[in-house]
Amino acid sequence: xxxxxxxxxxxxxxxxxxxxxxxxxxxxxxxxxxxxxxxxxxxxxxxxxxxxxxxxxxxxxxxxxxxxxxxxxxxxxxxxxxxxxxxxxxxxxxxxxxxxxxxxxxxxxxxxxxxxxxxxxxxxxxxxxxxxxxxxxxxxxxxxxxxxxxxxxxxxxxxxxxxxxxx
Amino acid sequence: xxxxxxxxxxxxxxxxxxxxxxxxxxxxxxxxxxxxxxxxxxxxxxxxxxxxxxxxxxxxxxxxxxxxxxxxxxxxxxxxxxxxxxxxxxxxxxxxxxxxxxxxxxxxxxxxxxxxxxxxxxxxxxxxxxxxxxxxxxxxxxxxxxxxxxxxxxxxxxxxxxxxxxxxxxxxxxxxxxxxxxxxxxx
Numbered sequence: 001x002x003x004x005x006x007x008x009x010x011x012x013x014x015x016x017x018x019x020x021x022x023x024x025x026x027x028x029x030x031x032x033x034x035x036x037x038x039x040x041x042x043x044x045x046x047x048x049x050x051x052x053x054x055x056x057x058x059x060x061x062x063x064x065x066x067x068x069x070x071x072x073x074x075x076x077x078x079x080x081x082x083x084x085x086x087x088x089x090x091x092x093x094x095x096x097x098x099x100x101x102x103x104x105x106x107x108x109x110x111x112x113x114x115x116x117x118x119x120x121x122x123x124x125x126x127x128x129x130x131x132x133x134x135x136x137x138x139x140x141x142x143x144x145x146x147x148x149x150x151x152x153x154x155x156x157x158x159x160x161x162x163x164x165x166x167x
Numbered sequence: 168x169x170x171x172x173x174x175x176x177x178x179x180x181x182x183x184x185x186x187x188x189x190x191x192x193x194x195x196x197x198x199x200x201x202x203x204x205x206x207x208x209x210x211x212x213x214x215x216x217x218x219x220x221x222x223x224x225x226x227x228x229x230x231x232x233x234x235x236x237x238x239x240x241x242x243x244x245x246x247x248x249x250x251x252x253x254x255x256x257x258x259x260x261x262x263x264x265x266x267x268x269x270x271x272x273x274x275x276x277x278x279x280x281x282x283x284x285x286x287x288x289x290x291x292x293x294x295x296x297x298x299x300x301x302x303x304x305x306x307x308x309x310x311x312x313x314x315x316x317x318x319x320x321x322x323x324x325x326x327x328x329x330x331x332x333x334x335x336x337x338x339x340x341x342x343x344x345x346x347x348x349x350x351x352x353x354x
């Protein structure tokens with residue numbers, strides 16, 4: 001065989017012998033060694049009662065369920081015109097501004113409560129959950145007072161944003 | 168018919184109509200020793216219901232937990248509209264709460280958080296920094312507003328087809344970035 005052909009053949013053979021091994025090791029590594037991250041490791045699992053007890057069903061409460069859900073949506077929907085109108089119309093109405101502040105406060109409060117409900121399980125961390133609930137209540141009261149101060153002694157929320165934006 | 172075809176036809180015949188001698192004896196003759204190693208003795212044990220429950224309880228205590236978010240499709244986890252709705256909303260609400268609390272204690276600590284001082288401070292910033300800060304406020308605002316309306320339509324039961332949700336998610340990102348840039352640089 002001519003030396004030119006042989007060298008090409010050798011190259012081919014070498015690449016053929018190396019490549020599959022490389023590929024398979026890569027594939028194996030990607031498939032098997034998913035990085036193990038102990039972010040928020042779960043606490044030890046506990047079995048209450050016997051293994052075949054059904055999960056407890058909470059008593060139905062519309063004020064914690066459907067009424068609350070509908071109220072949240074009404075507040076969120078009401079914020080759309082309240083946010084758009086003052087900037088679009090350019091008019092400053094102190095009453096409208098105060099209503100906007102109050103609605104934003106309610107929206108924020110229920111939003112924080114929803115986050116607490118989602119991420120702090122009542123069953124596993126009842127005390128932390130109660131603490132965060134009361135912290136939110138306290139913060140909402142403080143911020144409500146602050147917004148009252150801001151509305152009565154400063155220029156109002158919409159006008160303040162306008163001025164800072166144009167600064 | 169060429170010779171190759173004849174050969175395959177013969178093979179098919181053997182496969183299609185296997186004679187009982189062939190199938191029955193190949194295993195015994197050729198692979199008997201291998202097959203023997205495959206048989207396994209199953210040992211059963213009688214348990215009382217209490218013991219069975221104890222084993223189940225022990226197994227449940229070592230149940231695996233759900234995997235970390237990273238193993239899922241990035242398009243759904245990193246760019247999911249509902250997750251960013253919560254992030255942007257919590258950011259604004261947190262900012263409002265921080266500003267409100269600070270505004271209330273400002274007179275006691277000698278801070279100046281009146282709208283006039285803030286406007287003056289922002290006006291003194293270099294242009295690029297001011298634009299960046301405005302975009303950092305404008306983009307989440309537009310995102311939260313558009314996605315809020317989107318979620319309200321979801322709550323009405325509209326737009327729940329898979330394709331609508333997927334394409335709507337990408338339109339949301341595009342529209343919020345364009346809208347945020349408009350509010351930050353042209354208003």
